[in-house]
Amino acid sequence: GAGVSQSPSNKVTEKGKDVELRCDPISGHTALYWYRQSLGQGLEFLIYFQGNSAPDKSGLPSDRFSAERTGGSVSTLTIQRTQQEDSAVYLCASSLGLADYNEQFFGPGTRLTVL
Amino acid sequence: AQSVTQLGSHVSVSEGALVLLRCNYSSSVPPYLFWYVQYPNQGLQLLLKYTSAATLVKGINGFEAEFKKSETSFHLTKPSAHMSDAAEYFCAVSDPFREYGNKLVFGAGTILRVKS
Numbered sequence: 734g735a736g737v738s739q740s741p742s743n744k745v746t747e748k749g750k751d752v753e754l755r756c757d758p759i760s761g762h763t764a765l766y767w768y769r770q771s772l773g774q775g776l777e778f779l780i781y782f783q784g785n786s787a788p789d790k791s792g793l794p795s796d797r798f799s800a801e802r803t804g805g806s807v808s809t810l811t812i813q814r815t816q817q818e819d820s821a822v823y824l825c826a827s828s829l830g831l832a833d834y835n836e837q838f839f840g841p842g843t844r845l846t847v848l
Numbered sequence: 849a850q851s852v853t854q855l856g857s858h859v860s861v862s863e864g865a866l867v868l869l870r871c872n873y874s875s876s877v878p879p880y881l882f883w884y885v886q887y888p889n890q891g892l893q894l895l896l897k898y899t900s901a902a903t904l905v906k907g908i909n910g911f912e913a914e915f916k917k918s919e920t921s922f923h924l925t926k927p928s929a930h931m932s933d934a935a936e937y938f939c940a941v942s943d944p945f946r947e948y949g950n951k952l953v954f955g956a957g958t959i960l961r962v963k964s
Binding site for chain 1: 882884889890891892893894897938950951952953954955956957
């Protein structure tokens with residue numbers, strides 16, 4: 734079956750611009766996660782959605798970062814007024830939720846470059 | 849807070865030799881533990897997971913890992929390295945009781961190089 738998909742695969746933007754990154758989780762997966770992978774910080778958790786519960790936003794690095802999940806499926810991560818330190822690979826993952834021992838399936842990522 | 853330490857950012861082995869990638873964790877509760885592999889320009893793929901059943905866990909591609917509570921370790925091994933094993937490997941921990949939420953906490957990663 735189809736895995737987690739992310740778009741775009743690459744995004745180059747200028748400092749100060751806003752960007753939107755999209756994630757399509759595996760069908761039927763109720764949990765969705767965003768992580769960031771950067772050279773200096775490794776793999777960091779950003780935000781987690783589970784069903785209709787309030788999202789866990791504890792990993793978002795600043796108020797320039799936000800995410801939403803519409804209809805319990807597709808998610809969009811938005812970064813406002815991008816900075817050069819936002820350059821990283823943004824990974825999305827999904828899981829079945831509470832019944833799967835937290836096994837997460839990852840998408841290929843979106844590589845963001847802020848000039 | 850939970851944390852993961854992977855000893856050795858780079859490991860180099862000869863083809864056919866034993867692969868040993870080290871992972872130690874810190875957690876106030878018995879954790880779930882995972883090993884993921886990442887090939888260049890790809891996402892992470894689950895190799896294996898420990899979820900409080902058998903302490904010796906077998907995964908895909910001939911990898912296995914042993915959970916040792918006394919050593920707080922979850923080292924990844926493979927008896928004989930193959931060229932296709934060259935990749936970056938990540939150890940991760942999560943909290944089964946969700947004290948810390950559902951997120952994975954990753955180690956810094958170990959790049960495995962396989963020499964012919």
